[in-house]
Amino acid sequence: MDRRDPNQEQQEVKYTGANNSEFFDISTSASEIPVSGIESLEVGQARRDVDNSLSAEYSSITPEQKVMLYAIMLLSAQIAIARKYKLDSEITVSQEDADRLAL
Amino acid sequence: MKDIFSKALKILIGSDVSLASFQVTKKRPFKELTERELILLESQIGAKLFGPVAAGNRREFFNEDPKNWIWYEEWTDADRKTHSTTTRYEVHTDGILKVREGEPYHFIEGQELQNLSMAVQMYHERVMRDIYKRDPQTGKLIN
Numbered sequence: 387m388d389r390r391d392p393n394q395e396q397q398e399v400k401y402t403g404a405n406n407s408e409f410f411d412i413s414t415s416a417s418e419i420p421v422s423g424i425e426s427l428e429v430g431q432a433r434r435d436v437d438n439s440l441s442a443e444y445s446s447i448t449p450e451q452k453v454m455l456y457a458i459m460l461l462s463a464q465i466a467i468a469r470k471y472k473l474d475s476e477i478t479v480s481q482e483d484a485d486r487l488a489l
Numbered sequence: 490m491k492d493i494f495s496k497a498l499k500i501l502i503g504s505d506v507s508l509a510s511f512q513v514t515k516k517r518p519f520k521e522l523t524e525r526e527l528i529l530l531e532s533q534i535g536a537k538l539f540g541p542v543a544a545g546n547r548r549e550f551f552n553e554d555p556k557n558w559i560w561y562e563e564w565t566d567a568d569r570k571t572h573s574t575t576t577r578y579e580v581h582t583d584g585i586l587k588v589r590e591g592e593p594y595h596f597i598e599g600q601e602l603q604n605l606s607m608a609v610q611m612y613h614e615r616v617m618r619d620i621y622k623r624d625p626q627t628g629k630l631i632n
Contacts, residue, residue: 447583447584447598451584451598451602454602454603454606455580455584455585455602457606457609457610458580458585458605458606458609459555459580459582461609461610461612461613462552462555462556462558462580462609463555464613464617464628465531465552465555465612465613465616465617466552466554466555467628468616468617468620468621468623468628469524469527469621471621472521472522472527472620472621473522473523473524473527475521484628486628487623487627487628487629488626488627488628488629489625489626489627489628
C-alpha cells in the first residue's frame with residue numbers, strides 16, 4: 387500500500403521555463419517523502435533492503451528449509467487461484483491455473 | 490398495502506417514489522461471496538489448526554494473499570485487560586520474513602519455520618476441501 391499523498395509529486399513539480407529539457411524542476415524526489423506504518427509490507431521490504439546483513443544472514447538456508455519455503459509459496463499460490471475461481475464462478479479455469487493447482 | 494407504503498414514503502421523503510427502487514433482488518449471479526467473506530471462512534478453519542482457543546480469547550490465522558500469512562491472537566489478562574498481537578509472515582523468494590509490531594523483523598528458521606510450514610499445509614488441505622470443494626492434490630473440483 388502506497389501511503390504517499392498522490393498529489394505530492396504533482397505539487398512538487400514546478401514550471402521553470404520553456405526549454406524542454408528543463409521544463410520541470412522536481413525539487414523533492416518522491417523517495418524522500420517519509421513513509422510511516424509498521425505493518426506496511428513496503429516498509430518491511432524497504433527495511434530489509436537497507437539492512438544487507440539480513441540477506442547475508444539468510445544465505446545459510448538449508449536445503450530442508452528451502453523445500454519448506456517452496457512448499458509454502460506453492461500452497462499460497464494455489465489458495466489464491468482457488469479463491470479467484472470461487473469469487474467468480476462464471477470464469478473457467480485456465481490450463482495454466484489448472485496446472486498450478488495440481489501438486 | 491402498496492399504496493399505504495407509497496403514501497408513507499411520500500410523507501417521509503417528500504416526493505412520490507416508486508416502491509420498485511426499494512425492492513431487493515434475490516438473485517446474485519456469479520458473486521456468491523466476497524473475497525473478505527472467503528478469507529473470514531478460511532480464518533475460521535485456520536484458527537482451529539492449533540488446538541482450542543481459551544474462552545474469551547480470539548485467534549485468527551489466514552492467508553491474506555500469496556505473499557502474506559496473518560496470525561492474530563487476542564487474550565485477556567488477570568486484570569481483565571485485553572491484549573492482542575498481530576504477526577505477518579511475508580513470503581519472499583529467499584525466506585519467510587516475520588514482521589511483528591514493536592519487534593525486530595527477521596527471517597524465520599528452525600522450529601518456527603517447520604511449524605508455519607506444517608500449519609500452511611494443514612490450512613491448504615482443509616480450505617481446499619471445505620471451502621473451495623477441490624481435491625488438494627489434483628486441484629480438481631470434488632463432486
